[in-house]
Amino acid sequence: MSQAATTIDESGSAGGRLARARFASFAQRQGALVALVAVCVFAAVRYERFLTEENLVNVLRQNSMLGLVALGMTFVILTGGIDLSVGSLMAVAGVAAATLAGQGALVAVVAAVALTTVLGLVNGVVIAKARIQPFIVTLAMMIAARGLVLAYTGEKSIGIGKSSGALTSLGRDFVGPVPVPVVFLIVLFALGWLVLNHTRFGRHVYAVGDNDEAARLMGLNTGRVTIGVYALSGALAGLAGVLDAARLGAGRPVAGQGDELNAIAAVVVGGTLLTGGQGSVMSTLAGVLLLGLIFNVFNFEGWISPWWQAVLRGLFLLVVVIVQNRLSSRK
Amino acid sequence: MQNEPVLRMEGITKIFSGVTALANVSLELERGEVHALVGENGAGKSTLIKIMTGAYTRDGGQMFLEGRAVDFRTPEDAQEAGVVAVYQEVNLLTYRTVAENIYLGREPRRFGLVDWKRMNADAAALLKRLGLEIDPRAPLGSLNIALRQMVAIARGVSFDAKVVVLDEPTSSLTEHEVQILYDVIRRLKAEGTAVVYISHRFDELYTVCDRVTILRDGRFVATRPLAGLEKIDLVCLMLGKQREELRQGTTAFKGVTAAAGETPLLSAEHLKRGRKLNDVTVEVARGEIVGMAGLLGSGRTETARAIFGADSVEAGEVRLEGKTIRRGSVNDAIDSGIAFLTEDRKAEGIIPELSVRENLTLAALPALSTLGVVSRARQAEIVDKFMKRLGIKAANADQKIRELSGGNQQKVLLARWLCKNPKFLILDEPTRGIDIGAKGEIQSLVGELAESGLGVLMISSELEELVEGSSRVVVMRDGQRVGELRGDEISQDNIIRAMAEGATGEATPASTATAHVTDTTPPAATPPAAAPPSEGA
Structure with a gap:
């Protein structure tokens, strides 16, 4: 009897709530995608060179390094954390790969990525075990890693010798019409999506960001999840740094400066909440491309100075976040 | 085996920094019974439950699950063994789906990947078994408090629970929602699960519970069948009064x-x-x-x-x-x-690091100040008056309130209200x-x-x-x-x-x-x- 009553009473209100929650969640998830399409349409109508293969491939390639960093950042932010060290880790990996270029491309890439993975792991261990805020821990890593790479190089770039064509080709070659870095971008985002949605680790990333304490009380090893995401972020930042060095033919100690903030901006514009627990890798991809396309549009316009471009980008970021906030709080 | 209780706790003792919270308490749970646990403040109900479910370790006594001696070190240990607690404040993940909340950490997998289909099907079957019409794919946050609590119970049950502890499960439920809970409890009972039910409401105890164990001041008082136990006898047992x-x-x-x-x-x-x-x-x-x-x-x-x-x-x-x-x-x-001297003077009343003077005049400060500057003279006058009138024993008005005895702290709080007339x-x-x-x-x-x-x-x-x-x-x-x-x-x-x-x-x-x-x-x-x-x- 009471069961029947349950059905009648709950299906109506719970169903309505569910529909509203799903709409808000959709709007929040797909807001970046909608804006992306809008910007594309606008640019395609206004600039005839926009829809050329050359322009589109360029936009993708220019943003592929940032995309990889943002992918790692998405995992970190989904747990409710933040990783400020990724820009410095890009430089560490780029310089390491350039230094080891003589040992062969494979050794250079693996060693460089392994190094930044370990540094990311250090971030994670300190955050999880010493229970210090991620902001502080990764800020310290950002400063220290940058100092390390500047000291090691004496502030000079390390060129990748002509002998290591295999390494530079990672940044410059194409697979068919697609640049190699873009191939990495696509493959790794697909993998990231798979991990986040279809593995226990991925689901636990969401759980930790949703309610750390509840997840712990439900018997989850939240420390392991935290360490995992920072290691992953380090690895992806390292790969981005290697690709960047390969494209430019040199490991630069100043590479990646400010990219940590660009990556965070891309993740947030995509719709992932800084408080954790909600978001996706695909929305981050949309966020990365949206910010990249806006840059592209500024270039086509030509008359806006870089300083005013920065002002406009800042305003854009703010507006997007405010809109998202309203959508998600409507729940 | 038939007569062996599902869970037997014998002579449980727990001491917190020298203070005995539980002394020689025993509890037996039969298969398929709903067992009420009652007692006034400080009776030791929650301590006993926490020991049962591995949140605390006992300082003395023994515990047997289906006749085997057990020793739970963590809530996970107890969970694995089938003893789970569902606490008053629901501790679940708001943005995750109902199914994920039920199976978090134990997601079914296929080829290393989470098997969503099976997880949702399992969750649907489990919820149906409990008589709940909840979509396992719905985000938990879209459910009302009562249904979230049912999901928490479902999670507990999904561990093949032999004992489910419900700690004041109805405190945030409406009358109608309570009926849903009762329904779930009856189904658990029918499946042979023992349910420990903690509540202060007599109407609930007499509706769903079979037996009741009464604790008082950390001691075991009695275990009785509720049928035939008059309310007045229950109250006497709880308060330690003789019926005669x-x-x-x-x-x-x-x-x-x-x-x-x-x-x-x-x-x-x-x-x-x-x-x-x-x-x-x-x-x-x-x-x-x-x-x-x-x-x-x-x-x-x-x-x-x-x-x-x-x-x-x-x-x-x-x-x-x-x-x-x-x-x-x-x-x-x-x-x-209107003045209200609350029950919990530590949490809601005193500011331990401030002086008697400051604690006493806190509420009256606006009246004692001109343009935000507190008049020391008028403050001293009031403090002096009330310290004398209420007989507050302190070295002087500048002594920190935390150094005072409980009685004197209470007087200061009373004075704080009284100086507002x-x-x-x-x-x-x-x-x-x-x-x-x-x-x-x-x-x-x-x-x-x-x-x-x-x-x-x-x-x-x-x-x-x-x-x-x-x-x-x-x-x-x-x-x-x-x-x-x-x-x-x-x-x-x-x-x-x-x-x-x-x-x-x-x-x-x-x-x-x-x-x-x-x-x-x-x-x-x-x-x-x-x-x-x-x-x-």
Whole structure:
């Protein structure tokens, strides 16, 4: 009897709530995608060179390094954390790969990525075990890693010798019409999506960001999840740094400066909440491309100075976040 | 095997930094029984539950699960073994789906990937088994509190639970939602799961529970079948009173009418707040001390908070000297002259690192300052006056309040309210945790205040305090006012009788909500029965 009553009473209100929650969640998830399409349409109508293969491939390639960093950042932010060290880790990996270029491309890439993975792991261990805020821990890593790479190089770039064509080709070659870095971008985002949605680790990333304490009380090893995401972020930042060095033919100690903030901006514009627990890798991809396309549009316009471009980008970021906030709080 | 209880706890002892929280407590749970665990504050219910479910480790005694000695070190250990607790505040993940919440950490996998299809199907089957119509793919946040709680129970059950502990499961549920819970409990029972049910509400205990274990002051009192156990005996066991003592008292406490003619100082009428307060009416005259009695969770503190505006009520009105106080506005209540000395002076009252002077004048500071600058002279004057009047024992006014005894801290808090010249004072357990000497001082102080014209509502768990100090006693049970005693009627016996049997009996609160509370009549149909009130060992 009471069961029947349950059905009648709950299906109506719970169903309505569910529909509203799903709409808000959709709007929040797909807001970046909608804006992306809008910007594309606008640019395609206004600039005839926009829809050329050359322009589109360029936009993708220019943003592929940032995309990889943002992918790692998405995992970190989904747990409710933040990783400020990724820009410095890009430089560490780029310089390491350039230094080891003589040992062969494979050794250079693996060693460089392994190094930044370990540094990311250090971030994670300190955050999880010493229970210090991620902001502080990764800020310290950002400063220290940058100092390390500047000291090691004496502030000079390390060129990748002509002998290591295999390494530079990672940044410059194409697979068919697609640049190699873009191939990495696509493959790794697909993998990231798979991990986040279809593995226990991925689901636990969401759980930790949703309610750390509840997840712990439900018997989850939240420390392991935290360490995992920072290691992953380090690895992806390292790969981005290697690709960047390969494209430019040199490991630069100043590479990646400010990219940590660009990556965070891309993740947030995509719709992932800084408080954790909600978001996706695909929305981050949309966020990365949206910010990249806006840059592209500024270039086509030509008359806006870089300083005013920065002002406009800042305003854009703010507006997007405010809109998202309203959508998600409507729940 | 048939006679072996699912869970047996024997001689459990727990000591917290020298203080014994549980001494030699035993509990046995049969298959398929719903076992109530009751007791007043400090009885040790939650300590016992935490030991049972691995959140605490015991300092003595033994525990057997289906005859095997067990020793849970963590909640995970207990969970694995099939002993799970569902706590009052639901600890789940808001953005994740219902199915994920149920299987977090144990997601079914296929080729290393989470098998969503199976997880959703398993969750759907489990929820159906419990009679719940919940979409396993819905985000938890889209469900109301009651259904979230059912999901928490489903998670517990999904561990093949042999014992499920429900700690005050109905505290945030509506009447209808409680029925859903009962339904789930009945299904668990039918499957042979033992359910431990902690609640302060007698109506619930008698509806769903088979047996009851009573604890008092960290000790085992008795385990009894609920069928045939009179409420009055249950109350006696909880409070540690002998049933025989009660027989001598008269059962005839007449219905009383409000003081004729005169407008009362305070009148709170028909206060209603969910299931916690159901049509409660209280009136207090000038110079009167009205005691408020009831077991833990009966609605005493809730009444006080509603009068003070600390909780917003759904219905009802509070008037002071005929003037209506804005609903749910603490500021309006204070400005009108209501003061509320809360039960928990550590959490809600004292600021330990500040001096007696500062603690005492905190609430009066606006009146003592000009343009934000506090007048030291006027502050000193007031502090001096109240320290003398209330006999606050401190080295001087600048001593930190945390260095004072509990009784003196309480006096400082009382003084804090008194220097605002209130007309009506609510005291919630004013003498709890205070030594005997200071207790008497505070009690006589309250008496003096009333003589000077203050109206007082005094909530207390100590029957002696109510009997000695009150001119009237209002008795609460299950969120309702169930009786009122005046003059000669005020005795410990009559208070206990009213707590247990009151006026409303088994009728559902909703249907009797219209009955006027002052029409309180004794339960004519329940003369003291012959059941011998034996104390279990």
